[in-house]
Amino acid sequence: MKLFKTCPILIFIAAIAIALSVTSYALEDTVYSDYTYDYQPDKAPHFIMVLKGLTDGVYPWSQVSALDDMGVLADGSGDTGAEADLGEDTANDSDNSETVEKVIAGENETLTRVSGVEEPADSISGNSVSGNSISGNSISGNDAEEVYEYTPVDEDYFCDALFIGDSRTVGLSEYCAPLDERATFYAKVSLTIYGAMDKPFVKTDAGEISVAKALEKKQFGKIYIMLGLNEMGTGTIETFTEEYANVIERIRELQPDAMIFIQGIMHVTEKKSKQDKYFNNKNINERNEALSQLADNKTIFYMDMNEAVDDENGNLLSELSFDDIHLKASSYERWYEFLLNHGIVKE
Amino acid sequence: MINFSDLTFIFRFLPVFIIFFYLTPAKFRNLTLLLGSLMFYAVGDLKMFPVLLGAIIVNFLFARALHRGGSKVLLGFAIALDALMLVEFKLLGQFVDNSLLPVGVSFFTFKMISFQADNYRGKIKDEPGFVDVAAYFCMFPQIVSGPIMRFEDYLKNPFLEASVISRQPADADEDSSKTESDSGDVIDLDKEYDSAPEKKSHFENLLMYLEKIEDGLRFFILGLGMKVLLADHLAMLWKDIGTIGYESISTPLAWLGAVTYSLELYMDFWGYSLMAAGVGIMLGFPFIVNFDQPYSSRNVSEFYRRWHASLGSWFKDYIYIPMGGSRKGEARTVFNLLVVWLITGFWHGVTLNFILWGMLIFVIIVCERFVVSKLTGFLEAVIGRINVLVLIPLTWVVFAISDNVMLADYFKRLFPFFGEGIAVNQGDFMKNVQIYGIILAAGLLLLIPGLYSYFEKHRKHPVFTVLLLALFWACVYSLSNAAGNPFMYFKF
Numbered sequence: 001m002k003l004f005k006t007c008p009i010l011i012f013i014a015a016i017a018i019a020l021s022v023t024s025y026a027l028e029d030t031v032y033s034d035y036t037y038d039y040q041p042d043k044a045p046h047f048i049m050v051l052k053g054l055t056d057g058v059y060p061w062s063q064v065s066a067l068d069d070m071g072v073l074a075d076g077s078g079d080t081g082a083e084a085d086l087g088e089d090t091a092n093d094s095d096n097s098e099t100v101e102k103v104i105a106g107e108n109e110t111l112t113r114v115s116g117v118e119e120p121a122d123s124i125s126g127n128s129v130s131g132n133s134i135s136g137n138s139i140s141g142n143d144a145e146e147v148y149e150y151t152p153v154d155e156d157y158f159c160d161a162l163f164i165g166d167s168r169t170v171g172l173s174e175y176c177a178p179l180d181e182r183a184t185f186y187a188k189v190s191l192t193i194y195g196a197m198d199k200p201f202v203k204t205d206a207g208e209i210s211v212a213k214a215l216e217k218k219q220f221g222k223i224y225i226m227l228g229l230n231e232m233g234t235g236t237i238e239t240f241t242e243e244y245a246n247v248i249e250r251i252r253e254l255q256p257d258a259m260i261f262i263q264g265i266m267h268v269t270e271k272k273s274k275q276d277k278y279f280n281n282k283n284i285n286e287r288n289e290a291l292s293q294l295a296d297n298k299t300i301f302y303m304d305m306n307e308a309v310d311d312e313n314g315n316l317l318s319e320l321s322f323d324d325i326h327l328k329a330s331s332y333e334r335w336y337e338f339l340l341n342h343g344i345v346k347e
Numbered sequence: 348m349i350n351f352s353d354l355t356f357i358f359r360f361l362p363v364f365i366i367f368f369y370l371t372p373a374k375f376r377n378l379t380l381l382l383g384s385l386m387f388y389a390v391g392d393l394k395m396f397p398v399l400l401g402a403i404i405v406n407f408l409f410a411r412a413l414h415r416g417g418s419k420v421l422l423g424f425a426i427a428l429d430a431l432m433l434v435e436f437k438l439l440g441q442f443v444d445n446s447l448l449p450v451g452v453s454f455f456t457f458k459m460i461s462f463q464a465d466n467y468r469g470k471i472k473d474e475p476g477f478v479d480v481a482a483y484f485c486m487f488p489q490i491v492s493g494p495i496m497r498f499e500d501y502l503k504n505p506f507l508e509a510s511v512i513s514r515q516p517a518d519a520d521e522d523s524s525k526t527e528s529d530s531g532d533v534i535d536l537d538k539e540y541d542s543a544p545e546k547k548s549h550f551e552n553l554l555m556y557l558e559k560i561e562d563g564l565r566f567f568i569l570g571l572g573m574k575v576l577l578a579d580h581l582a583m584l585w586k587d588i589g590t591i592g593y594e595s596i597s598t599p600l601a602w603l604g605a606v607t608y609s610l611e612l613y614m615d616f617w618g619y620s621l622m623a624a625g626v627g628i629m630l631g632f633p634f635i636v637n638f639d640q641p642y643s644s645r646n647v648s649e650f651y652r653r654w655h656a657s658l659g660s661w662f663k664d665y666i667y668i669p670m671g672g673s674r675k676g677e678a679r680t681v682f683n684l685l686v687v688w689l690i691t692g693f694w695h696g697v698t699l700n701f702i703l704w705g706m707l708i709f710v711i712i713v714c715e716r717f718v719v720s721k722l723t724g725f726l727e728a729v730i731g732r733i734n735v736l737v738l739i740p741l742t743w744v745v746f747a748i749s750d751n752v753m754l755a756d757y758f759k760r761l762f763p764f765f766g767e768g769i770a771v772n773q774g775d776f777m778k779n780v781q782i783y784g785i786i787l788a789a790g791l792l793l794l795i796p797g798l799y800s801y802f803e804k805h806r807k808h809p810v811f812t813v814l815l816l817a818l819f820w821a822c823v824y825s826l827s828n829a830a831g832n833p834f835m836y837f838k839f
Contacts, residue, residue, distance in 0.1 A: 006554050007561035008809075009568070012816050017358065044354045044827070051827035174778075175595065175770045328592030330769040 020047035023060050031062055148297060153343030158183040160221030162258075164211060166191045168266060168326060169226055175329040176336045184220065186211050192230045193243045197250055215254040223251060224339075226263035228287055229325070233278040241290040248294060259344055262295060264288035264304035270315035272324035279325070281315055301344060308338035349391025349450060349491060351567075351622040352574045354826050360387065364487075365629055369556050373508045380482040380507070380630070387487040388450065395449030402432060403481045406459045410480060415469040422467045429459050433694075441697040451490040453694060457661055458484055462498050464665055471498055479507075488626035492619055494635040494657035496627075506556070506631035563629030565806045568819045570621025575822040577790050578615035581607050584783045585747070593748075593756040594769045599776035601760040607783070608747050609740040610790040613641075616655065640796040642739075646719070646731035647711045650739060662687050677717070685709055698749040707742050 004011055024047040028036055035049040053059065161183040163169050169187035173180045188201045200207075202214040225247075231240050248260060265284045267273070273280040288304060295302035309327065311317045316324070320331040327335065350356060364383045371379040389396050409425035412418075433456040440448025462480070465471055475498070483501045547555070588596060588604045596604065620637035628634055641654035651659050663672075667687050673680040692705020711734055719730050741761070748754040759765050780787070792798065805811060 002554065003557070007557045007564075008812050009564055009816055009819070010557065010561050013564075013819060016820065042355075045358045048354065048827035051824050054824070055828050174772050174775070175591075177770075177772075322589040322592055323586060326590045328590070329595030329772070330592055332770065 017045075017047065020050050021045065023047070024050045027060055031058060031060060034058075148301070148344050148346070150303070150342040151345055152341050153345065155179075155182060155340070157343050158222070158339070161224060162220040162222070163187060163224045163226075164191075164196060165224075165226040165263075166230055168229070171326055171329070172332050172335060175332045179336055179339075184218075186214060190230055191227060193227045193240065193247055194231070196225075196227060196247050212250065212254065215251065219255060220258050222259045222261060223255060224261045224263055226265065228265040228291070229279070229284075232283055232287075237287055237290050240287060241294065244291060245294055248300060252299070258299075259346075260300045262291050262300065262302045264291060264302065264306060266327075267306050267310060267314065267316040269318045269321055269324040270311070270313065271318065273315055285314075303342050305335055305338045308334045349387065351619065351626070352571055352579075352822075352826065354823065357571075357823070361626065361629075365560060368630060369506075373506060376507050377478045377482045380486055381478055384482065384485045384487040384490065388485060388490060391491075392450040394446060395452075398432075398436070398449045398452070399455065399485060402429070402455065402459060403484050406463065406484070407477055407480050410463060410466045411474070413463065413467045414471075414474050416467065422463060425463050426460050429456050429463070432456060437693075437697050451492065454493045454495060455484055455490055457495045457658075458489075461495065461661060461665055465498055471502075488623045488630070488632075492616075492623070493655075494620055494623060494637040495661050496632070496635050496657065500633050500635065503633050504631040506559075559631060560629045562806075563625040563627070565625070565811070565815055566621045566628065566634070567625030568815045568822075569802065570618040570623075570625060571822045572818045573614045573618030573621065573793070575618075575825050576818075577786055577793075578611050578618055579825075580783065580786045581611035581614065581790060584779060584786075585611055587779065591775065592769075593753050593760060595771050596760050596768065597771050597773050597775050598760055598763050600779065601757065603776060603779065603787075604757075605740040605744050605761065606791075607787065609743045610787065612743060612746075613638075614790055614793070640794075640799065642735060642794045643796040644731075644735050645728065646715050647708065647734045647739065648715055650735050651708070651712075658691075662691060666690065680716075681713055684712060688712075695746070696749070699751060700745055700749045700754060704742055704746045707745060711738060711742075 024032060028046075028049065032049040032053060035052055039046070039049060050060065053062075155178050158179055159182045163172065163183055163185045165172075165185075165187045167187075167189040169185065170189055173185040173187060186202050188199070191199070191201075197212045198210045200210045200213075202209050202211060204214070227244075228240065235243075244262075248262070251258070251260060265288055267281045267284055268276070268279055273282075292302040292304075294300065306314070306316075309316055309320055309331065318324070320327055320334070322328055364379075367383070368376055368379050385396075385400075388399060406425070406429070409421070409428075413422055413425065433452060436448055436452050440446075462471075462483070479501070480498075483496075483498055486501075489496055584607050585604065588600065588607070591600075593601075617638040620635075624634050624637070635657060637655060637657050639653040639656060641650045644650040644653055667683055670683045670686065671679055672683060688705040688709035689702065690705075691708075692702045695701045695704070715731065715734065719727055719734075722730070744757055744761075745754065748757055760768055802811065
């Protein structure tokens with residue numbers, strides 16, 4: 001008792017730390033199995049898994065089966081935990097993943113068909129982005145009657161446009177007044193392709209709703225997407241592209257008449273690219289290459305704005321960025337100019 | 348691990364070290380402290396570890412030759428060698444490769460210089476042994492960022508039996524007791540344990556150690572909270588402002604940025620100092636006051652007696668006063684101040700903005716001393732407060748931005764008389780207030796001097812016990828989510 005009176009804080013800290021460690025070790029193969037991959041024993045105590053779980057809504061008493069499904073759906077994305085309603089509808093979850101697979105399979109067929117058609121024609125550059133030489137911006141559909149070229153457009157072209165994206169798109173809305181006045185932005189800091197459709201962040205009079213809900217309510221003529229930077233450290237090119245294809249498919253269903261523009265992920269500066277094992281331009285180019293394959297050049301187009309902001313080595317110009325990742329406020333003008341020069345006008 | 352706000356330090360190094368420290372017989376605890384500190388340093392900066400070792404040995408050898416007097420030339424040589432080492436590594440770190448700047452070099456060199464001077468002046472009565480000197484130079488609670496403790500305070504630890512020939516802490520001579528009250532940078536938190544600890548029973552000893560550990564923990568947790576929950580988040584806002592680009596921020600945001608950076612620096616360094624002091628207390632050292640409510644100061648001179656006080660008193664005792672201080676006429680005083688602030692600027696960094704920062708402080712202090720002090724009481728008080736609350740944050744902006752063009756851009760937005768910014772979004776101020784309002788408010792609240800002194804006085808109250816416990820786990824929770832997760836602080 002005297003001991004407890006002398007050092008209550010110390011005793012409580014020790015007791016809680018022990019309790020957390022016991023929980024963490026006992027459940028590391030079940031509840032916390034998803035966290036063991038990232039865990040580096042030399043960097044932090046074992047029990048951080050329990051605390052990380054807490055953030056994602058994973059508790060020691062959470063059901064394991066639900067978690068496994070989550071792992072399948074989105075490989076290690078930080079957002080998934082918060083979205084998944086754990087322990088409630090396991091059955092629904094597996095239904096969903098089936099649908100996802102079907103959708104992806106369907107998408108693959110389309111893609112094979114498209115590329116099959118395109119192969120003979122060498123002039124087609126719409127879907128190939130190779131390394132740093134960007135060739136994705138002149139698109140010509142192969143069918144004789146539908147040839148789309150990127151053409152300059154005026155500012156009002158964006159009156160029926162929607163932009164979906166992460167912090168970079170948020171920056172575009174905040175620091176490009178002529179675009180912000182005309183277009184709609186569903187953008188949020190740290191948004192990923194995994195959360196793009198179902199995360200409720202679109203502000204309406206009736207509170208915040210998901211992009212999917214918002215797209216049911218209003219039709220757009222053009223939908224621009226730039227996502228993918230936050231996902232660089234998670235999953236593989238394949239899982240990322242699959243999810244991207246899935247999102248495009250869902251948008252296509254909700255917005256049958258809209259042109260969808262996949263924007264390649266903007267590069268980072270040379271400094272960042274050199275020293276970061278995830279956020280480097282080699283990885284970005286690989287993912288962009290994969291994204292460009294999702295375009296069909298009829299209603300889904302790929303564009304790469306990096307040509308407007310890159311240096312001669314294919315890195316983001318260092319003077320355009322303070323943190324090596326985002327454009328400075330004064331540099332968004334270049335992105336906007338690029339968009340103005342890359343409109344698709346259908347007769 | 349070299350960071351106090353690191354889970355490995357909190358849950359591994361610190362507890363293991365403290366257990367070893369108290370298991371060691373008092374006679375050998377200095378050795379435990381030395382070995383533990385060397386290990387701590389080697390893990391943090393193995394490449395520059397030999398530099399630290401070399402500096403320790405060289406300084407010890409000089410100290411032996413210079414104990415209580417000796418050749419003044421030799422003393423000058425020893426100090427010049429230390430100063431040269433510091434300058435050389437600062438230049439190497441800035442212009443060649445950042446990794447060539449040994450961790451904590453600014454702090455352990457200053458400790459070495461102060462030790463040489465104190466040793467020479469006879470402030471250290473008994474010739475200290477190698478282990479004590481080495482442990483004092485590199486003790487892990489202070490090696491990374493101070494506080495710059497004096498050797499006499501090292502000797503005050505009742506749990507260490509310093510390996511001197513004979514220690515007489517009871518009749519400290521006039522000199523040392525005078526400087527002690529002079530600098531006022533040490534608080535005796537508990538006087539009850541001044542008597543020799545070894546005479547008590549084992550259980551009583553254990554309780555005594557635990558009480559020290561507990562008390563140190565209280566300060567550690569408070570500091571951890573300031574660092575992890577406030578400073579690290581304020582740093583995100585400061586970075587966000589940079590991301591926008593200084594030429595494109597609105598004037599209100601520019602001022603918010605000045606407040607943000609000032610608060611970040613304060614919370615970061617005050618928090619660190621509390622953590623360092625807390626760890627010190629856990630090991631039996633006296634509490635070294637490094638920050639004493641600087642923003643409640645009446646003028647800038649006072650501000651810098653309360654801000655990073657262990658550095659300020661170092662400059663006073665080892666540069667300003669040896670040069671004559673303010674006793675040799677006005678012109679000499681101004682010159683001495685100029686030297687002190689030039690060196691202070693350079694000590695913080697080699698780039699031009701640090702020199703500019705030091706010069707600004709110099710100009711403000713000289714103005715206060717020779718102009719403002721001649722005004723009427725009321726006007727003097729008002730101008731003094733404005734200097735502390737408005738000019739000081741502006742000097743921090745100079746301190747923060749090392750690129751001259753960017754610095755100019757920032758000031759053009761602070762004072763928008765030179766034209767509009769580029770692509771300014773006037774909504775940026777409200778947006779960031781909405782995101783960071785709570786953190787900013789918490790930081791500003793801590794500027795109220797009464798709050799901390801209330802904590803200090805009542806820190807053993809059960810309510811504070813519960814609050815500190817909650818604060819600790821809130822910090823650990825925040826750190827856990829950041830651990831191994833590059834996305835915590837870098838969400839795009």
